[in-house]
Amino acid sequence: MTHDGGQDETSAHPAGGEADPQKLLTPVLSAHWDESDSYTLAGYRRHGGYRALRKALAMDPDDLIAYVKEAGLRGRGGAGFPTGMKWQFIPQGDGKPHYLVVNADESEPGTCKDIPLLFANPHSLIEGIVIACHAIRSHHAFIYLRGEVVPVLRRLHLAVREAYEAGYLGPDALGPGKGLELTVHAGAGAYICGEETALLDSLEGRRGQPRLRPPFPAVAGLYACPTVVNNVESIASVPALVDKGKDWFRSMGSEKSPGFTLYSLSGHVARPGQYEAPLGITLRQLLDMSGGMRPGHRLKFWTPGGSSTPLLTDEHLDVPLDYEGVGNAGSMLGTKALQCFDETTCVVRAVTRWTEFYAHESCGKCTPCREGTYWLVQLLRDIEAGKAGHADLDKIADIADNINGKSFCALGDGAASPIFSSLQYFRDEYEAHLAGRGCPFDPEKSTAWADGPSSAHLEVNA
Template identity: 70%
Template structure:
């Protein structure tokens, strides 16, 4: 059984030239592909189902079940799309995986394509990370040259082509249907469902869309068996995963561990909180999920889908942003909502207009100019935004607002008379020495 400190996905990250195909093959790379090609596609899908692998992109939907939704009688071509548009605030697990071990992902793509009957696959990667795009493209060329991609791979009779497609830097394209529109050359906006991508995805054909980490986990499952993978993690959240730990901790970074590890354990692995710090609040899965506090019941809860759900939050992308007692909840909430306002695609009125109004109120409160009823207005706006849009961006935008008021209402009440930067001087919470920007006047806030 793999324990907390025995890496699987990140096992070769420290190797010299870990991204080279020679190093990957030396460690046993592409052996799982050979094993998979000797199996029936249906048996591969059942293996992934039995392993209990759930999507690592945020929703946690069972991967094998998603694959089984592809209609067998549909005559149209089938496609696999890997969602590598990692842009959730605080999340940084897919990018280092692709940089350090791109062939792990490529092998997973080939096996997954064979399982669902796809002969063309796409890796949709965030446009800003040019260095990662180049690393992936180089790895794809190596895979073609070695006979792992292309026609009749490994003399199996199976053909597969892989395209690395760079997006244009829109957070909304992390939503799978907006990603499909962008991949097809259109403006990235969420689609109305049904039809779902399994029936009508890219080019109107059956499509499976999975996160990078989900697909990269497939080779180890094929190589070691479903029972091996299911022996890690918790009863309903199986396997190992990558957690992104950041914020006021001594050693931020990526930590691979079985599902169900606690934040307390991860902070200990990260060297503890920075000197003089006490954990005040944190995000289990990036800024799109409700925040939790430093209470024992929260930091000792298992970091799996059920454990976070039991505390009215979500595991999300496993981006653990930790904030200490020097941090203003009002200011943090404002910064997150500003992000969602900026990244809203504008398709849905509640999201487009509602996030703008949330920012206006929070800007006023950050400056200590809150008005009676502002807290109730924030909650009312949130109620009219969440669940009323094509995608989950609106839900993520209000999750931080409602949970922040729930756990730290007194700070929002203090915003009626005292600026956040006076209650919590920003230079004390900054990770670096540079003086952070602050709004200091009514003119900067605007007459809202």
């Protein structure tokens, strides 16, 4: 994907009211991605790298946690849980080792932010790790990286080696006699390992499956010791926050969702890429920056946070893309993976493909997800091929309801979300598959909708 967030303008801008859409961008993490040596220690230092670390190490760990809490940084991995609060949950004085685990197992369909961040700016993560370890009094951190991204793995190993050689990691990283070790672990490509407790099991050498909670990782995580699990972007955002201050951080975004973040814009758009902007920007504004939908086409539906979040339509173009705004619209901000689909896309086909992914990636530990996703795939394939009856529409809704909130982890909820939302907004399209005995978007399989799909979709570029 191309990067479009690297303008020189780094000051904060509100999410609306600007004449020039590009001025809405707030490149921080992505500010220097276009430089040939951005991934090196020298390139990172040239722009103030590791300056925040000196400031953080001079602070008391508890004061540092309070500072991050006051800044309002929320987890960028999907749930949006306050980062400082998660750090605060770690018990102190318990005599056990404390661990920081960075979840870099980016696997959500449509999500592409952590991988380019690690490829172009790995030292922002390493500096954030050292700061976070100082805050939670940890002396060993882990990065769990998706194993297929070998070029990123190589750059990450290089960056870790540079940090060790420069003394940012190693025996005295957190002060005289206070060492910090950082281990990079490559996963084996299981989507379920993006769930934090399944990731911990995998890191311990077990089969990656979610754990029963309680106990929570903050009490008994990696090796049964207190553990913080954070997303890549969450930790990588900490150095800029500490360096420039909590007031600077809160000057961006909204009151409950402050700061900057990376939006992954993909699909049928003119210029897909990473757009770093304040939380609360809208899809309409992001599409204005990216040249809108591909020429001659209109937006039909989109996902605000990857395929596991309820899809939205062209009616939601002005929904603020923060945790509260998207939640009020009936979806979730998730990983901010904005997949945009135009009027040529069959909703049933898209939902079927997503459901096939979840059925394949289900770990099989719980019955609702293991059995439910399998049967959803069978029914959706029949609906797409025009072999199902009208009762099957209610049946897939019923199966999704038996998965949602009843599975062992959030994978089941993610599988159910596209079912519910697509039936809510596009039930007529499902029915057209049945009436035409096949997909109305495939002339060879169906005579339904002879005049083509509805043209009542917003022309974004109008």
